[in-house]
Amino acid sequence: MSAPRRLSPRSLLFLPASNPRAVAKARMLKADCVVLDLEDAVPRSDKAAARAAAVAAVAEGFGPRLTAIRINGVADGEHTDDLEAVAASVADYVVLPKVENASDAAVVGSACRRPVLAMIETPPGVLAAAEIAEVAAVHGLIAGVNDLRASLGIPAGADRAGVALALQTVVLAARASGGWAIDGVFNLLDDTDGLVAECRAGRDMGFDGKSLIHPGQVDACNRAFGPSDAEVEDARALLAAATDGAERFRGRMIEAMHVAQAQAVVARVR
Numbered sequence: 001m002s003a004p005r006r007l008s009p010r011s012l013l014f015l016p017a018s019n020p021r022a023v024a025k026a027r028m029l030k031a032d033c034v035v036l037d038l039e040d041a042v043p044r045s046d047k048a049a050a051r052a053a054a055v056a057a058v059a060e061g062f063g064p065r066l067t068a069i070r071i072n073g074v075a076d077g078e079h080t081d082d083l084e085a086v087a088a089s090v091a092d093y094v095v096l097p098k099v100e101n102a103s104d105a106a107v108v109g110s111a112c113r114r115p116v117l118a119m120i121e122t123p124p125g126v127l128a129a130a131e132i133a134e135v136a137a138v139h140g141l142i143a144g145v146n147d148l149r150a151s152l153g154i155p156a157g158a159d160r161a162g163v164a165l166a167l168q169t170v171v172l173a174a175r176a177s178g179g180w181a182i183d184g185v186f187n188l189l190d191d192t193d194g195l196v197a198e199c200r201a202g203r204d205m206g207f208d209g210k211s212l213i214h215p216g217q218v219d220a221c222n223r224a225f226g227p228s229d230a231e232v233e234d235a236r237a238l239l240a241a242a243t244d245g246a247e248r249f250r251g252r253m254i255e256a257m258h259v260a261q262a263q264a265v266v267a268r269v270r
């Protein structure tokens with residue numbers, strides 16, 4: 001993975017490219033990245049219309065938000081048409097679902113002539129995550145928890161214990177190659193407390209941000225993945241106090257890596 005040029009997104013809002021009301025709504029939301037979906041959210045009969053709508057939507061623009069188009073997977077009959085459409089579009093990223101090997105990610109990056117966000121959502125994908133992340137065009141990995149649960153035989157409503165190793169593998173692979181690590185979706189649309197808890201758990205695992213599916217999830221996710229006021233205050237105080245080597249700061253040991261983490265927090269605020 002070549003180093004991503006942009007700050008990692010806290011929130012990636014997926015929406016069916018075939019839904020014009022959702023496209024319009026996304027322009028009013030504070031999602032860091034908008035992902036126009038051509039894959040699982042779009043009925044088979046609407047694929048061609050969704051593709052045209054996605055290209056038109058990114059051309060019209062989403063203000064300061066990053067834009068991505070999620071294409072259909074390499075084995076799908078729509079895949080080739082999707083590649084051509086993304087190549088001709090102004091989307092910032094192509095999201096490739098169900099990636100299982102490095103070669104597919106490289107081919108898609110080259111065909112679309114833009115960075116790839118590779119979704120890790122099958123057992124072979126998890127086992128190949130490190131090689132996929134190493135592809136120069138791949139700027140980040142996204143965990144696909146719904147497909148992971150389905151492919152592992154985990155009931156849809158189960159907690160994240162059964163996918164925890166896969167999620168941590170996604171973070172390890174992304175970090176090892178310097179790219180973004182994005183957590184999967186939270187399906188319960190009306191459970192804000194559950195969403196916040198899952199965002200925090202994802203952040204504590206090392207994820208940079210989370211995939212979202214509804215406008216009501218955006219603000220809570222941005223708050224959870226952004227540094228809190230207390231974290232920013234602590235980081236600034238640490239940077240003011242730190243000299244060199246191991247030191248005591250507010251009752252805890254700090255060393256060079258804590259200084260680097262504090263610098264990252266302050267940079268994020270800027």
Ligand SMILES: CC(C)(COP(=O)(O)OP(=O)(O)OC[C@H]1O[C@@H](n2cnc3c(N)ncnc32)[C@H](O)[C@@H]1OP(=O)(O)O)[C@@H](O)C(=O)NCCC(=O)NCCSC(=O)C[C@H](O)C(=O)O
Pocket residue numbers: 013014015016021022023025026037040041097121143144145146147148184185211212213214215
């Ligand atoms: C999940 C939904 C189908 C729910 O739809 P609905 O009940 O109709 O939503 P609301 O009535 O609450 O919507 C209120 C307004 O918000 C707009 N809206 C809804 N969702 C979005 C969205 N994602 N982005 C932008 N705007 C949205 C509605 O249009 C309403 O606006 P208005 O009409 O003006 O009043 C629906 O939320 C939805 O389709 N969500 C996205 C689904 C999706 O993209 N899925 C694919 C990605 S998830 C995934 O597959 C992850 C991975 O692959 C895995 O395996 O885990």
Ligand SMILES: [Mg+2]
Pocket residue numbers: 040097121144146147
């Ligand atoms: Mg999926």
